[in-house]
Amino acid sequence: MVTCPGCDGEFEAADxxxxxxxxxxxxxxxxxxxxxxxxxxHSR
Ligand SMILES: [Zn+2]
Structure with a gap:
């Protein structure tokens, strides 16, 4: 889960x-x- 600092939305990586x-x-x-x-x- 990623929280956007711009709109405070929470998103799955796939979204x-x-x-x-x-x-x-x-x-x-x-x-x-x-x-x-x-x-x-290439670094993952
Ligand atoms: Zn956002």
Missing amino acids: LEHHERGGIHHVHCPECDRHLGTYNE
Whole structure:
């Protein structure tokens, strides 16, 4: 469960918006589109 600091919504990881660019995975809030984090696809 992730809590968005922008809209205080709580979301499951699968409900977040996921985008990948250049091998970096970006995660955004589905409600307010706030950026919630990035991680390297290859480091997991
Ligand atoms: Zn939000």
